Structure formats: C-alpha cells, structure tokens
Amino acid sequence: MERFTKESFAVFQVEGLEARMEAIREDVQPxxxxxxxxxxxxxxxxxxxxxxxxxxxxxxxTIHAPDNTWVAIGRNKRGYKMEAHFQLSLWEDRLFIWLSLIDQPKNKAKMAEYLLNHQTDIMSLPTDFVVSGSHLVSDYVALADSQSILERFVQVKKSEYQIGRMLMKEEVLATPDLSQVILETIEQLYPLWNVLETKNV
Structure with missing residues (x-):
C-alpha cells in the first residue's frame, strides 16, 4: 500500500488502545x-x-491510545531519535513531512547553534513550509513566524524542532502521487539535513 485512505485517518477515532493499534497496523503501517x-x-x-x-x-x-503515529527514516539501525531524521507523521486530519530534531539528539547544542546562525538557510525554504516545537502535538506555525520556536530550541535542553510541509487530510486523499510530493519535500529539506548531520558527530 502506498496511499492513505479515509480509513487511514479514521483509525484515530477507534476507541481503546488495542483496537486502535490494530487499526493502525492494518490501515496505516503498510x-x-x-x-x-x-x-x-x-x-x-x-x-x-x-x-x-x-x-x-x-x-x-499501556492505557491511552496514540493520537498520532509516524515513520522515521535515518542512518542509525538501532533508532532515529539520536540524530536529525526525516519523518512522516499522521494525525486524524493531517500529514506532516518533517525534518525532525526530537528527544535531545546527540550534539543538539551544535545543531541548534547552526540553525540560529544560519537562519537564511531556513528562510530560503518554500514559504508554505511549517515549523513545530513538539512531535507530541499537531500545532505548528508558518515558517515566517517560527523564530520563537528556534530560540526555544537553542535555549531549552528538552525542546524540539521540526520543519517541513503539512498536508490536510483532504489534500492527501486528493493527491494522485503522494510519494512524489513527499520526495520533493525531502529533496528540499536535504541540504539542511546534510549540514545538521555534519554537526552530529
């Protein structure tokens, strides 16, 4: 399967942890x-x-069902949170395509310093890109309004930084070739990811 369907988004309406996880495994994870x-x-x-x-x-x-789920792609076989990585995050009403720095990755301070000192690299990204300060919520701000999230990422140890594209459910369902949109977004984010990973050594 390479297309999300109405059922993919509907999994977050399923009550109960086990039942929702079963729906996620069936309708999202493939x-x-x-x-x-x-x-x-x-x-x-x-x-x-x-x-x-x-x-x-x-x-x-063990109790509460997830209100979002995701897939992460990175260079570390053992996990992804220790480095800058790419992530698709699905919520009940939207899909995010992220370059993610979450859960205190290795050398977070160096990466944060680079982002702060090279904001032109960030602002040169497409104007429809968005930024989030937490992978646990669906809140985001427009790229042009993301300065405060970046400053918090620099100043607060446990803060997070995600940058990328957001597609509403209706747009995801109506897009003929979603994988093309995703790969175009990854291509646009790649130069920033590449530089950040050179800081993560």
Missing amino acids: VFATLGQKISDYLTQKTGEIYYVHIAQHRRR
Whole structure:
C-alpha cells in the first residue's frame, strides 16, 4: 500500500488502545512501510549510504491510545531519535513531512547553534513550509513566524524542532502521487539535513 485512505485517518477515532493499534497496523503501517522505503531508497541513491525505516510501534503505551503515529527514516539501525531524521507523521486530519530534531539528539547544542546562525538557510525554504516545537502535538506555525520556536530550541535542553510541509487530510486523499510530493519535500529539506548531520558527530 502506498496511499492513505479515509480509513487511514479514521483509525484515530477507534476507541481503546488495542483496537486502535490494530487499526493502525492494518490501515496505516503498510503505507508507512511503502513510503518509508521509497524515502530510504531515494536517500541511499543520493548519498550511497544505507538508511533505515523505523515505524512507530507505541509499545510503551499501556492505557491511552496514540493520537498520532509516524515513520522515521535515518542512518542509525538501532533508532532515529539520536540524530536529525526525516519523518512522516499522521494525525486524524493531517500529514506532516518533517525534518525532525526530537528527544535531545546527540550534539543538539551544535545543531541548534547552526540553525540560529544560519537562519537564511531556513528562510530560503518554500514559504508554505511549517515549523513545530513538539512531535507530541499537531500545532505548528508558518515558517515566517517560527523564530520563537528556534530560540526555544537553542535555549531549552528538552525542546524540539521540526520543519517541513503539512498536508490536510483532504489534500492527501486528493493527491494522485503522494510519494512524489513527499520526495520533493525531502529533496528540499536535504541540504539542511546534510549540514545538521555534519554537526552530529
């Protein structure tokens, strides 16, 4: 499967942890697997390096069902949170295509300093890009209004920074070739990711 459907978004209306996870495994994770592999193959072809697909399993949850789910693509086989990585994050009403720095990645301070000192690199990205300060909420701000999120990322140890594109549910469902939009977004984010990863050594 490489297309999200109405059922993909409807999984977040399913009551109960086990029932929702079953719906996520059936209606979302196969799409994540296909799209994640396309991103991985694209990056491998571009760089010559191996990239790994990490689909969120939400194993730490014991009571509350997740209100979003995601797939992350990065160079570390063991996990993705320790580095700058690409991520598709699905919510009940939207999809994010992110370059993500979450959960205190290795050398966060160096990456934050670079972002602060090279804001022209950020502002040169497409004007429809958005920024988020937490992967746990669907809140975001327009790229032009993201200065405060960047400053917090620099100043606060446990802060996060995500930048990329947001597509509403209706746009996702109406897009004939979603993978093309995703790969175009990854291509636009790649130069920034590449520089950040040179700081993460």
